[in-house]
Each structure stands twice: as C-alpha cells, then as structure tokens.
Amino acid sequence: MFYREAGDFKTSYTDDNQTFPIKFDRYRYYVVLAVAFGIIPFLINDYWANAFLLPFLIYSIAAIGLNILTGYCGQVSLGTGGFMAVGAYACYKLMTAFPDVNIFFHVIAAGGVTAIVCTAFGLPSLRIKGFYLAVATLAAQFFLVWLFNKVSWFYNYSASGQINAPERTVFGVPVTGANTEAWATYLFCLVFLAISAIIARNLTRGMQGRKWMAIRDMDIAAEIIGVNPMRAKLSAFAVSGFFIGISGALFFAVYLGAVEVGEVFGIQKSFLVLFMIIIGGLGSIFGSFAGAAFLVLLPVALKLVGVDLLGWPTDIVAHIQLIIVGALIIIFLIAEPHGIAQLWRVAKEKLRLWPFPH
Amino acid sequence: MPEQLVFAMEVFLNGLMAGVLYALVALGFVLIFKASGIFNYAQGVMALFSAMTLVGIMKGQVPFAHVINAIFGTDVHYFGWTVPALLAIILTVAVMVLFAWAVQKYIFRHLVGQEPIILFMATIGLAYFLEGVGDLMWNSEIKKLDVGLPQGINEAIDNYTFNIFDYGFFIDNLDIVATLIAALLVGGLVIFSQYSKEGRAMRAVADDHQAALSVGVSLNFIWIMVWSVAGFVALVAGIMWGTKSGVQFSLSLIALKALPVLMLGGFTSIPGAIVGGLIIGVGEKLFEFAIGPMVGGATENWFAYVLALIFLVFRPQGLFGEKIIERV
Numbered sequence: 001m002f003y004r005e006a007g008d009f010k011t012s013y014t015d016d017n018q019t020f021p022i023k024f025d026r027y028r029y030y031v032v033l034a035v036a037f038g039i040i041p042f043l044i045n046d047y048w049a050n051a052f053l054l055p056f057l058i059y060s061i062a063a064i065g066l067n068i069l070t071g072y073c074g075q076v077s078l079g080t081g082g083f084m085a086v087g088a089y090a091c092y093k094l095m096t097a098f099p100d101v102n103i104f105f106h107v108i109a110a111g112g113v114t115a116i117v118c119t120a121f122g123l124p125s126l127r128i129k130g131f132y133l134a135v136a137t138l139a140a141q142f143f144l145v146w147l148f149n150k151v152s153w154f155y156n157y158s159a160s161g162q163i164n165a166p167e168r169t170v171f172g173v174p175v176t177g178a179n180t181e182a183w184a185t186y187l188f189c190l191v192f193l194a195i196s197a198i199i200a201r202n203l204t205r206g207m208q209g210r211k212w213m214a215i216r217d218m219d220i221a222a223e224i225i226g227v228n229p230m231r232a233k234l235s236a237f238a239v240s241g242f243f244i245g246i247s248g249a250l251f252f253a254v255y256l257g258a259v260e261v262g263e264v265f266g267i268q269k270s271f272l273v274l275f276m277i278i279i280g281g282l283g284s285i286f287g288s289f290a291g292a293a294f295l296v297l298l299p300v301a302l303k304l305v306g307v308d309l310l311g312w313p314t315d316i317v318a319h320i321q322l323i324i325v326g327a328l329i330i331i332f333l334i335a336e337p338h339g340i341a342q343l344w345r346v347a348k349e350k351l352r353l354w355p356f357p358h
Numbered sequence: 359m360p361e362q363l364v365f366a367m368e369v370f371l372n373g374l375m376a377g378v379l380y381a382l383v384a385l386g387f388v389l390i391f392k393a394s395g396i397f398n399y400a401q402g403v404m405a406l407f408s409a410m411t412l413v414g415i416m417k418g419q420v421p422f423a424h425v426i427n428a429i430f431g432t433d434v435h436y437f438g439w440t441v442p443a444l445l446a447i448i449l450t451v452a453v454m455v456l457f458a459w460a461v462q463k464y465i466f467r468h469l470v471g472q473e474p475i476i477l478f479m480a481t482i483g484l485a486y487f488l489e490g491v492g493d494l495m496w497n498s499e500i501k502k503l504d505v506g507l508p509q510g511i512n513e514a515i516d517n518y519t520f521n522i523f524d525y526g527f528f529i530d531n532l533d534i535v536a537t538l539i540a541a542l543l544v545g546g547l548v549i550f551s552q553y554s555k556e557g558r559a560m561r562a563v564a565d566d567h568q569a570a571l572s573v574g575v576s577l578n579f580i581w582i583m584v585w586s587v588a589g590f591v592a593l594v595a596g597i598m599w600g601t602k603s604g605v606q607f608s609l610s611l612i613a614l615k616a617l618p619v620l621m622l623g624g625f626t627s628i629p630g631a632i633v634g635g636l637i638i639g640v641g642e643k644l645f646e647f648a649i650g651p652m653v654g655g656a657t658e659n660w661f662a663y664v665l666a667l668i669f670l671v672f673r674p675q676g677l678f679g680e681k682i683i684e685r686v
Contacts, residue, residue, distance in 0.1 A: 076475055076478075124667055124670060124671055127670065127671050127674055128670050128671070128674050130474060130475055131397050131474065131475060131478050132621060132670060132674065134475075134478070135617045135618060135620075135621055135663070135666065136663075136666070136667045136670060138614065138617065138618075138663050139618075139660060139663030139664050139666070139667040142659050142660035142663055143660040143663070143664060145659075146656060146657070146659050146660050149656075150653065150654040150655075150656070151654075267614070271482065271486075274479070274482075275482075275483075278479055312428045313424070313428060315424075315493075315498065316424055316425060316428055316494065319490045319493040319494045319498070320490065320494065321490070322486050322487070322489055322490030322493070323486075323487055323490035323491060323494070324490075325483075325486050325490075326483045326484060326485070326486030326487025326488070326489075326490060327483070327487050328483070329479065329480070329482065329483025329486065330465055330480055330483040330484060330487065333469065333472075333476055333479060333480045333483065334465070334468045334469060334480075337472075337476065
C-alpha cells in the first residue's frame with residue numbers, strides 16, 4: 001500500500017538516480033540514521049557497546065570491504081585478517097609517530113596503507129582465479145601476521161610484542177585509550193561506517209560497480225566488451241583494502257585497545273568475515289550489515305541461553321556455536337545462496353503487492 | 359665434507375619425510391576434487407575427527423559425555439573397556455563411511471551444478487560443523503594416540519651416517535613408517551582406480567559426469583565411495599600426525615598446508631600431490647635452515663604459500679595439472 005513507486009513523481013534526473021527510489025525506503029533510511037545518531041548514543045551502556053554495537057559497526061565495515069572484493073568482483077579472499085592487521089599496525093605507527101594529528105586522519109591513512117598492501121597482494125589475481133586465488137591470499141594472511149610478529153619496528157620494540165593504543169581525542173572527547181565512554185567510541189565508529197556504506201553503495205551502483213560485476217560474472221566476456229580486467233580487479237582490491245584497513249584500525253584502536261597480532265588477526269578472523277558476507281548476502285551492502293549483526297549476535301545469544309539460562313559449561317556452548325555456524329553456512333548455501341539480503345528483497349517484493357496480491 | 363652441508367643433508371631428508379605427510383593430506387583433496395569438482399577444505403578436519411574417533415574408541419570414551427553430563431547431571435566418561443587398535447581402526451573407517459554417506463545425502467546432493475567456489479565455501483562450513491561435532495563428541499583435550507607404530511630415532515641410519523660423515527643423522531622411525539605407508543596407499547589407490555570396476559567408474563565420473571551417467575554409472579554411489587576413500591586417507595594422515603604430535607586442533611591446520619602443495623602439483627594429479635608435497639616439505643625445511651635464522655625464524659608458517667604464489671604466477675595450472683582452457 002505504502003511501499004511502491006506509484007505516486008512518487010520524479011521531475012529531474014537527480015531524483016531519478018537517487019539511491020532509494022521508493023519513498024518508504026528513503027524515509028526508513030532517514031529514520032535508521034536518526035535512531036543511530038540521535039537516540040542510541042543516549043541509551044548506550046558499556047555492556048551493549050562492547051558486546052554488540054562496537055563489533056557490529058567495525059565488522060560491518062570489514063564485511064563491506066570484503067563484499068566489494070568477493071561479492072561484487074568475484075575474487076575470493078582469505079586474507080582479511082592479515083589486511084585488518086595491516087590497518088591496525090599502520091594506525092598504531094601513525095598514532096605514535098604523529099601524536100598531534102587527529103586520530104580521524106590516522107584511521108583514514110591506515111585505510112590508504114592497507115589499500116596499497118592489498119593491491120600488491122592482488123597482483124596475482126591477474127593470472128590466477130577462483131580458489132587458486134583464495135589460496136594465494138592465504139599467503140598474505142600468514143606472511144603479514146608473521147611479519148608483524150617478527151619485525152619489532154612495527155610494535156615500536158615493546159617488550160611484550162603487543163601494540164597498545166595511546167589516548168587520543170576528537171573534539172576533546174577521548175575515543176581511544178583507557179578513559180573512553182561508550183557513546184564516544186560508538187559515534188566515532190558509526191561515522192566511519194556511515195561514510196563507508198555511502199561510498200560503497202554509490203561505487204557499486206555506478207560504472208565501477210558494473211565493471212566489477214561484469215568481471216565477477218565472466219571475466220573473459222567482460223574483457224571482450226571493453227572492461228579492463230587489470231584495472232577492475234586491482235581497483236576492487238584497493239577499495240576493499242581501504243575499508244578493511246579502516247575496520248582493522250578501529251578494531252585495534254577503539255575496540256580492543258591492545259592487540260597481539262596472531263591471536264586477534266589470525267586466519268579465524270578471515271573466515272569470520274567471509275561467513276558474514278555469505279550469510280548476509282554476497283554482492284549486497286545491506287547483506288554486509290545483516291551478516292555482521294547476525295554473527296556478532298549469535299555468540300551473545302548462545303551465551304545468554306546456554307550459559308546463563310541453562311547453566312551449561314562455556315566450552316560446550318563454544319562447540320555448539322561452531323556446529324551452528326557451520327550448519328548455517330551450509331543451509332544458507334543450499335537454501336538461500338544470496339543470504340539474508342535475498343530474504344529482505346523477497347519481503348520487499350511481497351510488500352510491493354500487498355495488500356492486493358495480483 | 360663441510361659441516362654445514364651435512365646438516366643441510368639431514369634437513370633435506372627430514373623435509374622429505376615431512377613432505378610425505380603433506381602429500382598424504384593432499385592426496386585426499388585430489389581424490390575428491392577429481393571425482394566431484396569439490397575442493398574439500400574439510401579434509402584436515404576430517405583427519406582430526408577420524409583421529410579423535412580412533413582415540414575415543416580405543417579408550418572406550420562415551421560419545422557426547424560432556425553434553426550428557428551437562429544435561430542430566432550425571433558423571434560418565436568411559437565405558438570402562440579398551441578396544442584393540444586394529445578393531446578400532448575398522449570401526450573408525452565405518453564411521454567415516456557413514457560420514458561420507460551423510461555428507462553426500464544432506465549436503466552435496468543439493469549443491470550439484472553450483473559454482474566451484476560455492477562448493478568450496480560449503481566445505482568450509484562443513485569443516486566448522488565437523489570440528490564442533492568432534493569436540494562435542496570426544497571433548498577437545500589434547501589426546502595421545504598410540505596404535506603401535508615405532509617411534510624414536512632410527513639407530514641404523516644414525517650409525518650408518520656416523521660412519522660416513524662422522525655425524526649421525528636424526529631420522530624418526532615414525533617418518534620412515536609413514537613414508538612406507540604413503541607409498542603403499544598410493545600404490546593401492548593406483549591399482550584400485552586402474553583395475554577395479556568401481557575404480558574405473560570413478561575415473562569415468564572424473565572425466566565427464568554426464569557421459570558416465572549415461573552409460574549407467576551411479577554418480578551417487580561413486581561420490582559416496584570417493585568421500586569414504588578420502589575419509590580413509592584422512593584417517594591414515596590423522597594417525598601419522600596424531601602419533602607424531604598428539605591429537606589436537608592444530609591437526610586441522612595441516613589441511614591449509616596441503617593447499618599450496620596442491621597448487622604446486624596441480625589439483626587433478628595424484629603424482630602431482632606427492633611431488634608437490636615433497637617440494638614443499640623439503641623447501642620449507644631448507645629455507646628455515648638457511649634463511650630462517652637471519653629473519654627471526656618461524657618462516658615455515660608462510661613459506662609454502664609464498665612459494666606456491668610465486669610459482670602460480672608462472673604456471674597457473676601447477677606442475678602436473680591439466681591445462682586450463684577457458685571459453686566464453
């Protein structure tokens with residue numbers, strides 16, 4: 001009834017090309033933004049920020065990055081953990097080398113550094129594809145983690161081998177270090193997520209996104225109709241690396257505060273982000289959010305039900321979590337290969353016809 | 359003879375032995391990939407799971423003891439009997455066949471015709487699932503596995519090399535046994551696939567699914583069989599690694615090591631898996647020996663992948679793989 005194009009007259013090309021052409025969608029988007037920026041910061045407490053909101057925001061950025069590479073451009077990457085580590089260490093080096101510069105720029109610059117590294121490791125994609133490439137990105141994962149472990153320049157020769165985020169402020173409010181408040185860190189991450197999502201959304205529906213999708217669907221055919229495969233693939237690696245770098249920097253500086261690279265940015269992290277985009281939906285920005293929310297909430301929910309409610313030992317709940325995640329991956333691949341995003345799309349189609357089904 | 363060279367020779371030999379174990383895991387990958395086009399990431403977890411099952415059966419552990427205890431408040435852990443190794447191995451093989459049947463029936467039958475990368479991701483999901491089930495069933499402690507394989511330094515080689523070089527090589531008996539078993543296994547597989555009816559059907563399926571189907575080969579049966587054989591190979595690999603370093607989670611990570619082995623050897627070639635495994639095994643040990651001390655060690659973590667990466671840029675289909683021809 002209310003969810004349809006009819007009655008919403010577009011009178012200019014700008015109107016016609018807007019991100020959300022349906023009025024209801026547009027207002028929903030504004031409402032979500034208003035709630036996220038205007039209401040949640042007043043209600044937030046430390047538990048919810050650390051258990052759900054911060055990881056959700058940060059993983060969403062990583063998932064958007066990986067989704068651009070894997071979902072839109074079709075280049076499967078298992079090196080996400082390694083690239084996030086690049087972002088974290090770049091941010092750390094910048095924070096300690098230029099303490100006067102605002103951390104906002106450090107995070108952006110960390111994204112830039114990661115983009116360069118990611119592009120370098122994307123070079124083999126010009127020769128190899130499919131899971132050959134997936135294995136090649138494993139090289140990035142293991143090599144980068146090893147590098148950050150062994151070369152002490154990266155962690156400023158600290159005895160523990162860890163990196164610790166010093167306190168930095170934005171507009172006088174601390175966002176990293178020990179004395180942060182939940183709402184400040186939340187807003188800081190939210191700003192990055194909102195900007196990333198808007199950039200990603202517009203990139204993927206524009207010319208660049210279409211080139212990526214052409215490469216994903218059939219790279220030889222794409223080359224024949226005039227898409228430059230080298231530029232398309234490497235740009236996907238660069239953009240994806242930029243977002244993943246930002247998420248790695250935030251994960252280290254804002255969320256954890258201290259990082260031991262092998263533990264935090266190991267191969268498990270790569271799989272986690274990959275699972276997020278499979279469950280959420282390959283080739284969908286909304287899917288990146290949905291997948292991140294789902295896989296961040298799942299352990300929290302399982303812990304609530306299993307440990308607190310039923311009183312089971314934590315290790316059993318952890319094993320059950322593995323089983324559920326694995327089974328969900330398989331179920332989604334069989335029943336709904338396009339993930340939660342597809343369920344959302346189906347719901348929207350239904351909504352369009354509602355209440356008259358014909 | 360200079361001392362360094364003798365050391366390097368010992369490292370080389372040990373690398374060969376490690377390479378055999380990589381090759382053993384890679385073999386399981388190749389079998390499934392050839393027959394069904396599925397790149398089975400779960401192979402390493404299968405090795406872990408089968409080794410856990412073997413230990414569990416041998417010790418008479420109660421499956422899901424933890425869960426039963428948590429739900430019913432009981433305190434059961436062991437049945438109180440032990441099972442001889444051979445019988446336990448046979449039972450474990452039965453479990454792996456059951457597993458193969460279930461995987462085929464509930465997962466891959468529904469994914470026939472999907473893109474390879476989707477199948478690959480499904481096996482990652484399978485790996486997580488199986489790991490969770492294994493931990494839940496047999497708990498996640500590090501277990502000792504002893505099926506009576508010889509272990510420890512081989513005295514004969516030690517003495518022999520000492521007479522020649524004035525320096526005894528340290529070669530583990532277990533590695534020698536592993537090499538022999540791997541050779542037997544490969545020989546057996548070759549004979550099986552060349553001369554038995556089922557083996558030929560398997561090769562036919564590998565060649566062309568539809569043609570094989572049209573001459574009356576049951577795809578379903580072949581796939582279950584291939585997964586069972588891969589399960590058996592995983593069990594052998596699991597026994598070797600488990601005896602060497604205990605049955606624990608890191609066992610499943612050797613699956614990741616098998617990936618560069620495969621890329622080097624080519625995904626579709628059994629000899630390729632063996633040669634690739636040997637190259638990786640020797641390469642990473644020699645690299646660690648020669649370069650490792652200069653850059654802080656632990657280069658084994660990444661050397662195999664980087665080697666495969668560099669190699670692939672020059673020869674994308676691997677050493678023995680079929681040439682990749684693409685059409686629009």
